Amino acid sequence: MSQEGEELRAEVRAYVEEIFPDLDLFSYYQLLDVEPTASPIDIKERFYEKAAWLHPDRHHGQLQDRVHAHLVVVYARIAEGYRVLSNPQRRAGYDKLLSNGKLRATVIEKEIERDPELDLESPQARKFYKMAVEALKKSDKRSADMYLGFALQSEPDSPMLKALLADVRKKK
Numbered sequence: 790m791s792q793e794g795e796e797l798r799a800e801v802r803a804y805v806e807e808i809f810p811d812l813d814l815f816s817y818y819q820l821l822d823v824e825p826t827a828s829p830i831d832i833k834e835r836f837y838e839k840a841a842w843l844h845p846d847r848h849h850g851q852l853q854d855r856v857h858a859h860l861v862v863v864y865a866r867i868a869e870g871y872r873v874l875s876n877p878q879r880r881a882g883y884d885k886l887l888s889n890g891k892l893r894a895t896v897i898e899k900e901i902e903r904d905p906e907l908d909l910e911s912p913q914a915r916k917f918y919k920m921a922v923e924a925l926k927k928s929d930k931r932s933a934d935m936y937l938g939f940a941l942q943s944e945p946d947s948p949m950l951k952a953l954l955a956d957v958r959k960k961k
Contacts, residue, residue: 801848802856809859816892817870817883825884829875836871843867855910869893905949914944925957933957 808815818825821835841847845861852860873879886893909915917940924932937954944950 797842798848798851801843801860802852804843805856805860805863809863812863812866813892815866816887817874820867820870821874823874825887827874829877832871832874836867836875839867840864854912908949909940909944909947911943914940914947914950916940917943918950921953921957930957930960 818827821832821839823832823835827835843860843864845857845864848857848860873883905918909918917936921933921936921940924930924936934954934957937950937957941947941950941954
């Protein structure tokens with residue numbers, strides 16, 4: 790692996806680790822690093838620069854699973870911002886929302902929901918979490934309880950897993 794490639798991955802890793810925890814606090818303009826007065830051409834150019842740098846496929850297998858999963862979410866939000874800001878009608882609507890303190894467009898918000906699985910660090914915990922979710926879809930609360938218990942063994946400090954397990958047990 791070249792020194793240049795290592796430096797790029799370190800930059801991407803640092804960027805993702807900095808922005809992911811507070812992703813919901815950034816406007817689309819901030820994510821694309823453009824001013825609200827930016828022209829459509831400036832927005833397009835900046836998005837393509839960011840896409841070339843951050844596209845998850847470019848870094849597949851080169852970052853830790855958790856960092857790569859967070860990169861996917863960050864990239865999706867940047868792409869979401871581009872879809873909104875590159876469309877004049879959506880951008881006008883977004884600017885109105887932004888003036889009222891809302892940082893995301895509601896319609897887009899429903900399209901891309903943040904998966905709680907991304908907050909799990911352990912591959913075992915993610916595996917059992919997915920199995921629990923599938924069991925819940927089938928209304929199999931007993932199996933969901935068991936799988937969540939297994940997930941918690943792998944990641945005992947996860948508030949999301951604890952809350953989900955408590956919810957499942959409450960509804961039994």
